[in-house]
Amino acid sequence: MSSTFTVDDNILKDLRADCANCFGLCCVALPYSKSADFAFDKDGGTPCRNLQTDYLCGIHKDLRNKGFRGCSAYECFGAGQKVSKVIYRGIDWLSNKEIAQEMFDVYPIVQQLHEMLWYLNEVLTIDAAKSIHKEVKQIIKDTENLINKSPKYILSIDVADHRAKVNKLLIHASELVRAQVPKSKKNTRRGMDYLGAKLKGADLKGANLRGALLIAADLRNADLRWSDVIGADFRDADISGANLTGSIFLTQAQVNAAKGNKHTKLPAPLVTPAHWLQGK
Incomplete structure (x- = not known):
């Protein structure tokens, strides 16, 4: 493998x-709109009101509680x-x-x-x-x-x-x-919308999840080993207890956007987000 x-x-x-x-x-060049991920609108080229004179974020340690989940997930x-x-x-x-x-x-x-x-x-x-x-x-x-x-x-x-x-x-x-995963073709569902999908405990080994919409999907205890998750949207997806070891093209930004717990298995060099352990 x-x-x-x-x-x-x-x-x-x-x-x-x-x-x-x-x-x-990122706090100046990029635009964003008020939403569940951002507390207010900001135009590109305009400094975020939370940006300090030392170029650091004034609420970095409390982004999620202040309405900036998008910033906490950005990489x-x-x-x-x-x-x-x-x-x-x-x-x-x-x-x-x-x-x-x-x-x-x-x-x-x-x-x-x-x-x-x-x-x-x-x-x-x-x-x-x-x-x-x-x-x-x-x-x-x-x-x-x-x-x-x-x-x-x-x-x-x-x-x-x-x-x-x-x-x-x-x-x-x-x-x-x-190709190393037996019968992996059965798990190839490229382009399908998994928005809010009920996939608790699902066998997704070797799945092609490139660009998949996994927003708010229930992936608790799912087996995602050796799956391709490049560009997949994990916002609010629950991957508590899921096994993602060996999955490819998973980024820290995707992990940060998801929900998980100490039992979620991640591939190196990704780390468990602090908000998972804090239950936020």
Whole structure:
């Protein structure tokens, strides 16, 4: 079966949010609308009212209770510090307003490319996907080269075209992993809407759940080993006691958006969210 997601610590560090080394870009660049996930409306390019002068969130430890579940689940995959400290070399948007909008436009592009790098690095840890590791290493290099360019170059990147190239390899890796699960084709229900689905204790081993709407689904004690969950929406899905070890392309953001408990089994290097243990 697929390997535990273990890659170089420096790679993981680069592909995880480091708010202390970011200029609060997600709190400024991105828009959001008042909803169950956000307490008020905010336009893109406008600082969130909770953003402090040190670029840190003033309610970070209490986001969910303050109506910002969307923020608590968000993951920039290290794009924030990359844009702030590397691409712009520590030049911040607040003191240099002439570059502010450019920085805000560069940020979501880098975020998407970093997310691709996260998935690609995961593929390199999967034994079943060894046959495509050489191709994956090349596209990782190509992706990193795109990011290590000037802001103007980054703004010209055709992200959709590059994503299509990456996705081809991710789909291949998914097929190789899920092929190891006996009768996995029975679990392939791509594109189906699982909104609020009753799947307690369901056998979803090797399932193709790419982009599935699992919002508020009951997945308690479900077996999701070796399933492909890339892009699946886990908001308010109850995965208490579920087994997700060996599942592929699961991110911390998806886990943070779900409900779970100490009995939920997650693949490394994902961690149990604090709000699960607090019952929130």
